[in-house]
Amino acid sequence: MRDILLVGAPNSGKSALFNRLTGLKHKVANYPGITIDVGKGHLVSDTNVSLWDFPGTYSLTAVSGEEQVAIDNLRCALNDDREAVIAMVLDATRLEKGLTYCLQVAREAARSKKTFIVLLNMMDIIENDDLELDIAGLQAALGVPVFPVSARTGNGVNTAEQAMVSGEFDLPPWAETPDVLISGSAQQIGDRFSPKGDLLVRRQARLDHWLLGTVSGGIAFVSIMTLFFQAIFTWAAPLMDGVEAVVLSMGGLVASVMPSGMAADFINDAIFGGLGAFLVFVPLVFILTLIIGALEDSGYLARAALICHRPLSYFGLSGKSFVPLLSGVACAIPAIYAARTMSSMQERLLTYVAIPLMPCSARLPVYALLIAILIPDGTFFGGLIGWQGLAMSAIYFFGISTALLVAALVSRLGNDNRRGQPFILELPAYRVPIARPILRSALNRAWHFVRKAGSVIFMVTIGVWILGYFPNGGEDLAGSWLASLGRFIEPVFEPLGLDWRYGVAIIASFLAREVFVGTLGTIFGIENADADPAPLADQIAASGLSAASGVALVVFFTIALQCVSTVALLAREAKSARFAITLMVGYFVLAWIVAWLVFVGSSALLS
Amino acid sequence: MTHVSHSVDAADSRSLWSLSVDERAYVAFVADHDGDNICQRLADMGFLAGRSVTCLVTPGFGAPRVYAVGGSTYSIDKRTAQLIRVVNERPA
Numbered sequence: 001m002r003d004i005l006l007v008g009a010p011n012s013g014k015s016a017l018f019n020r021l022t023g024l025k026h027k028v029a030n031y032p033g034i035t036i037d038v039g040k041g042h043l044v045s046d047t048n049v050s051l052w053d054f055p056g057t058y059s060l061t062a063v064s065g066e067e068q069v070a071i072d073n074l075r076c077a078l079n080d081d082r083e084a085v086i087a088m089v090l091d092a093t094r095l096e097k098g099l100t101y102c103l104q105v106a107r108e109a110a111r112s113k114k115t116f117i118v119l120l121n122m123m124d125i126i127e128n129d130d131l132e133l134d135i136a137g138l139q140a141a142l143g144v145p146v147f148p149v150s151a152r153t154g155n156g157v158n159t160a161e162q163a164m165v166s167g168e169f170d171l172p173p174w175a176e177t178p179d180v181l182i183s184g185s186a187q188q189i190g191d192r193f194s195p196k197g198d199l200l201v202r203r204q205a206r207l208d209h210w211l212l213g214t215v216s217g218g219i220a221f222v223s224i225m226t227l228f229f230q231a232i233f234t235w236a237a238p239l240m241d242g243v244e245a246v247v248l249s250m251g252g253l254v255a256s257v258m259p260s261g262m263a264a265d266f267i268n269d270a271i272f273g274g275l276g277a278f279l280v281f282v283p284l285v286f287i288l289t290l291i292i293g294a295l296e297d298s299g300y301l302a303r304a305a306l307i308c309h310r311p312l313s314y315f316g317l318s319g320k321s322f323v324p325l326l327s328g329v330a331c332a333i334p335a336i337y338a339a340r341t342m343s344s345m346q347e348r349l350l351t352y353v354a355i356p357l358m359p360c361s362a363r364l365p366v367y368a369l370l371i372a373i374l375i376p377d378g379t380f381f382g383g384l385i386g387w388q389g390l391a392m393s394a395i396y397f398f399g400i401s402t403a404l405l406v407a408a409l410v411s412r413l414g415n416d417n418r419r420g421q422p423f424i425l426e427l428p429a430y431r432v433p434i435a436r437p438i439l440r441s442a443l444n445r446a447w448h449f450v451r452k453a454g455s456v457i458f459m460v461t462i463g464v465w466i467l468g469y470f471p472n473g474g475e476d477l478a479g480s481w482l483a484s485l486g487r488f489i490e491p492v493f494e495p496l497g498l499d500w501r502y503g504v505a506i507i508a509s510f511l512a513r514e515v516f517v518g519t520l521g522t523i524f525g526i527e528n529a530d531a532d533p534a535p536l537a538d539q540i541a542a543s544g545l546s547a548a549s550g551v552a553l554v555v556f557f558t559i560a561l562q563c564v565s566t567v568a569l570l571a572r573e574a575k576s577a578r579f580a581i582t583l584m585v586g587y588f589v590l591a592w593i594v595a596w597l598v599f600v601g602s603s604a605l606l607s
Numbered sequence: 608m609t610h611v612s613h614s615v616d617a618a619d620s621r622s623l624w625s626l627s628v629d630e631r632a633y634v635a636f637v638a639d640h641d642g643d644n645i646c647q648r649l650a651d652m653g654f655l656a657g658r659s660v661t662c663l664v665t666p667g668f669g670a671p672r673v674y675a676v677g678g679s680t681y682s683i684d685k686r687t688a689q690l691i692r693v694v695n696e697r698p699a
Contacts, residue, residue: 058651063644096653096677187655194678201675205663208680214667306682310670319671319682422645423671423684424652 003050004043004164005077006119007105008089009098010056011428013121015039016151017089018053019437021161038073049165052077058097060104064344074105078112085115085164092120092133092148093200093429096190103174103182106144110175117145117169119160124150125429131195138193143173152434200429207430211303221307224300229329229396231291239283247276265474266465273518274461281514284361285449288330289442297433301326302425309423315404316411318342318423321351325403328358332566334445336573346414349579352570353410356561356587357403359396362513366557367395369517372537374550399558406590456564460515464508464522477523496556496592496599497549510562548602552595559591620692623674624685626662632693634658634676645687653677654691657698 006014022041039053055070062068077084086109090098102118109116118139126133139146145167147160163169174182210216251272258264295301301323309319317325320342328335335355342348359367371391379386467482468474477483485507486500493503501523509516517536524539561567561584571580620635634654639646653676654660663680664673671684683691 058648061644061647061651063648094677094679097679100651183650183655187658190677198675198678201661201663201678201680204680205673205675208664208673212664212666212670212673217666302682306671306673307666309684310668422687423682424645424648424687425671425682426652427673427680427682 002083002085002115002165003052003077004085004087005052005054005074006087006089007054007074007101008056009058009091009101011426012056012089012091012094012098013151014053014056014089016437017119017121017149017157018051020151020154020157022051038070043161043165045161046165057101059101060108075108078108078114085117085167087117087119087160087164089119089121092122092126093131093195095133095194096187097426099186099190100183102142103177103186106142106172107174107177107182110172113171115167115169116172117147117160117163117167118142120146120148121151123148123156124153125200126195129199131199133195134193138189141189141193143170145169204427204429208303208427211300212306217303217307221304224295224304228291228295231287236284236287239287240280243280243283244276247272247279251276262469262473265469269522270462270465273465273522274458276518279450279454281361281365282446282450284364285331286442286446288361289334289445290438292327292330293438293441294433296323297431297438299428299430302427305425306427312404315354315408316350316414317354317404317407318347320347320423320425321354324351324355325358328355328360328403331360331362331449332356332358332563333569336566336569340573349574350407350411350414352574352579353583354403354407356563356566356570356583357399357406357559359399359558360513362563363399363557365514365517366509367392367554369520369537369540370550370554370557371395372534373541373545374547374554395554395558398555402559456512460508460512461518461522464504464515464519468522477525482523492592496552496595497546497603498553502545502549502553506556506562509557510564512564513557513562516557546603547606548599551602552599555598556591556595559587559594561587620694622689623660623662623683623691623693624672624688626660626674626693628662628665631659631661632695633697634660635692635694635698638690638692645690649687649691652681653679659697660691660693 006018008014018039018041021043023044038055041051041053043049043051054074055067057067057070060071062071078086086105088098088102088105090102106116120133120135120138123133125131135146135148145163147156147163149156149160151157177185211220251268254272255264255268258267292301295304304326305319305322307319308322312318312321321339324335324338324342326335327338332355335358336352339348339351339355342351371388375388375391377386377388464482467485468477468480470481472479474480482504483500486504489503489507490500493499493506498506501520504523505516505519508519520540521536524536524543567580567584570583571577574580621632623632626632634656636656637646637649637654658676660674660676662672663675666672669685671682672688673680673682674688675681
């Protein structure tokens with residue numbers, strides 16, 4: 001029984017091979033540095049064989065903390081007594097890129113008496129473009145077995161798998177080679193065996209000329225981002241309507257067969273209200289992950305990072321912050337993970353500062369409710385533009401601007417050399433996105449949301465219902481435990497023109513922002529407010545919420561960090577609970593101050 | 608900024624950033640940047656003395672430029688590109 005260790009340069013297709021061999025679902029994308037942890041699985045064909053997927057690095061010399069961890073893990077595995085095969089994955093279309101690392105690891109494998117083979121990936125591109133690659137010659141030059149494979153099509157993978165499981169090979173002939181000769185040999189082998197001509201580079205450059213051109217690149221970027229945001233709202237809407245219809249009909253069905261009383265109230269309001277509170281967001285999370293996955297896989301996201309580098313640098317950030325910030329529009333959790341690809345810890349911390357301010361999908365139902373209360377449902381320009389849609393765009397713009405301004409302020413207060421951080425990003429080849437892994441990743445993300453966020457929202461909704469139902473059996477909300485709690489914290493939110501009901505909803509939403517709408521729905525006695533906020537909006541409007549308070553609430557939610565999962569992950573990733581708690585408290589104070597200023601200003605304007 | 612040892616004099620070389628679109632040159636050396644491993648990372652990526660490098664795209668507004676080296680394509684900002692010194696003829 002032996003272990004198989006998949007290693008190689010970033011974006012060489014290790015995770016795609018890992019998924020094909022294990023049947024697992026590691027995130028793969030056409031973006032360098034997407035694998036951030038060592039992954040483990042078992043071969044589908046032989047579950048006794050463990051397969052390890054190592055993060056990509058360019059050499060055995062680390063330039064970031066994550067690379068150091070990956071290299072240390074690899075050295076541990078090499079020094080382990082277990083029988084292991086080191087499988088170096090090389091990108092056949094960019095052979096030179098991984099050869100120095102290949103020979104370095106081959107040398108270490110030889111010294112540790114480990115079997116070493118090369119998996120020459122992306123052979124489908126070589127074959128489709130009729131490029132010549134002398135595999136026998138490359139094998140002779142490297143002195144190790146070379147197996148041509150394609151993780152995309154699966155060609156050659158079975159042969160390579162059999163060799164990894166049961167093949168017996170000589171140790172690599174590099175055990176005594178000094179560093180300087182490793183580097184020179186890699187260069188010579190690369191020059192000799194890389195696919196001849198620059199067809200692939202030229203083809204990519206033709207597209208880059210257009211997509212990165214001064215004018216055309218800007219137009220393409222704005223068009224793609226517009227499409228991205230449009231897709232979030234228009235494509236997800238029918239799916240969200242479908243979920244809403246199912247939850248409502250299920251609630252109605254159960255209510256029709258149950259006798260009235262506490263049990264019926266609990267099932268109607270707490271159970272179905274709780275389910276609706278998070279299930280309605282599942283299509284949104286799915287669509288967002290799907291689009292970001294398609295952009296990543298096409299190779300465009302790396303170009304977008306390049307385009308954004310200069311503008312982001314004015315705010316102390318870099319182009320590498322773009323992907324985390326864009327992911328933050330979906331959810332802060334994947335955004336925080338995405339920041340791991342940044343080698344500079346300072347740059348990463350600043351990105352962490354900005355991510356919670358990005359208008360994540362959890363804020364969407366809060367905005368939708370408040371817009372429905374504050375803005376009339378009219379259109380202009382012949383029905384092309386709606387006032388409510390315009391208000392939503394303005395809120396998004398405000399959120400993104402706040403994120404950038406806070407990052408700029410923090411970077412200047414930090415007085416560090418962040419503006420001087422080097423920007424080097426490998427641009428992956430353009431390719432047509434493959435539907436299956438992207439769909440699988442989107443489904444995984446949606447399922448993760450149901451399991452993690454869903455359970456929190458569900459429990460909070462039930463907790464709020466219990467607090468509101470007792471001790472008087474739901475007869476009088478003003479006499480409930482919930483009202484007592486609300487009156488206790490009322491002085492905090494009174495200066496914003498908000499009474500105890502909003503205070504309770506805001507406090508509950510610190511667990512997850514989405515809880516705000518469901519909590520208000522429970523307080524105002526509206527069932528399934530998450531699925532259909534219109535009746536709740538009418539009820540709130542009728543209850544006398546002033547326009548100034550409504551705007552203050554929008555501002556508060558744009559800034560406040562109300563998500564325990566985000567705070568917990570920030571503490572872990574920044575390796576500092578103090579950093580995460582400072583952000584949470586700081587954003588609460590900032591949100592309150594800005595909301596109060598907006599409330600006072602709006603009140604003066606509207607009076 | 609300190610310089611690593613190299614056979615080409617700094618005065619005979621120019622910065623990678625000076626390349627225009629489709630212009631090819633050869634890496635002379637990479638100037639070490641104080642306080643980080645940028646020189647090492649560039650070497651790992653293929654920016655080694657004698658290696659040919661081509662400028663592929665120069666987006667406007669000071670955005671990072673796109674260079675091809677060793678079959679790979681990299682986007683590099685001005686500050687980093689200025690660390691990479693190139694010459695027109697392949698160094699001996």
